Amino acid sequence: MNCCDLINKTKRKQALTENEIKWLVNEYTYDNIPDYQISAWLMAVCLNSLTDEETLALTLAMRDSGDILDLSGVNGITVDKHSTGGVGDKTSLIIGPVAAACGVYVPKMSGRGLGHTGGTIDKLESINGYRTEISFNEFIDIVNKTGFSIVSQSGKLCPADKKLYALRNASGTVDSIPLICASIMSKKLAVSADCILLDVKYGSGAFMKTIENAQKLADIMTRIGNMAGKKCAAMVTDINIPLGRNIGNALEVIEAVDVLNGKSKGKLYDLCIDLSAKMLELAGKGDIDICRKMAVDAISCGKAAEIFEKTIALHGGNAKIVSDTSLLPQPKYSHKVYANKTGTIQEMNSEEIGMTSLIIGAGRKSKTDSIDMSAGIIIDKECGEYVKEGDLLLTLYSSSVTDFSDAENRALNSIKII
Ligand code: URA
Secondary structure (H helix, E strand, C coil), rough: CCHHHHHHHHCCCCCCHHHHHHHHHHHCCCCCCCHHHHHHHHHHHHHCCHHHHHHHHHHHHHHCCCCCHHHHCCCEEEEEEEECCCCCCCCHHHHHHHHHHHHHEEEEECCCCCCCCCCCCHHCCCCCCCCCCCCCHHHHHHHHHHHHHECCCCCCCCCCHHHHHHHHHHHHHCCCCCHHHHHHHHHHHHHHHCCEEEEECCCCCCCEEEEEHHHHHHHHHHHHHHHHHCCCEEEEECCCCCCCCCCHHHHHHHHHHHHEEEEEHHHHHHHHHHHHHHHHHCCCCCCCCHHHHHHHHHHHHHHHHHHHHHHHHHHHHHCCCCCCCCCCCCCCCCEEEEEEEEEEEHHHCHHHHHHHHHHHHHHHCCCCCCCCCCCCCCCCCCCCECCCCCCEEEEEECCCCCCCCCHHHHHHHHECCC
């Protein structure tokens, strides 16, 4: 096979065969095709898209480029969930224990944060002692004991995606629906849970800026998951404003614990109930109304919080944080930001708020940066609320930054009051 012929086929909108796509992925993974040729092919995909059959072949070839987890040691039906990412998204910390409390198993692999969005693994590592890198056998053992575990994604999963994603970032080819689908679904299929729930975000800071494109991505990911033999469903959800009130690693764990303890009701709680109910429905626990009631009960009876506590302990973390969140890293400095005019909050730009939390230490600009676990933001007002000049909008927290002036400006610019 010849790479130039395959680039030309995609350029002319002629579908590649399964074997041709497998060949491209394998040869690139083993360094037998140079970056410039694959970049040209990726650009042709961005411009001309792929058929469902081509997208499935690409997804499976990427999945098969590395390890595929064997979850047969788990004692029941397994459910995985993936969010395409958003500022303040701590739903995995909540819905894992909720779903586990309702009798399904949630073996989850997650990543670290980069840029304006946080990562679930960083959030968990704000809990003193929590081990995110454990052996596969210990991971399965914890899942069997509590129903839920989150570990850092194994480096041996989908090496083809690692190489292709880096190349896409460097060649302006990230924003292609079939390429995003193959990248996400190859990793989900390599984890190999029985059911997969996808939370596809749209809005500022999300890959998909519009609800229409998010729906297209959700549809194709669901089709590819089903074609690959999994029970798969997707929800399309808004991330134009940050999810919940707390942004930053320890601060997000605090908010997740508050939801699990039944102390925080609001948009985050509602979304977690919807996501958990959908996971339970996928796993065959009943219709959506029954599943929603099960999820609500799992929080109100305390079982979900208990599962989170036990899981943290089995990971070596300080499980007392579930009853006393002051045991999480505490910020040394804080700075209150007040409204500079009177009016209604029309917009809270999620991406800008995420960047504000990054510059006070809560995130990474590059993969090797370290994180201030105590840093972040607590938002005091909601979008749509009426505020008077001088009212508290949000508080910035950090242990690594004492001059909050840049962050304050950025925060104020991200909130539109009219
Ligand atoms: N997340 C991924 O893992 N891959 C993409 O292509 C986009 C988002």
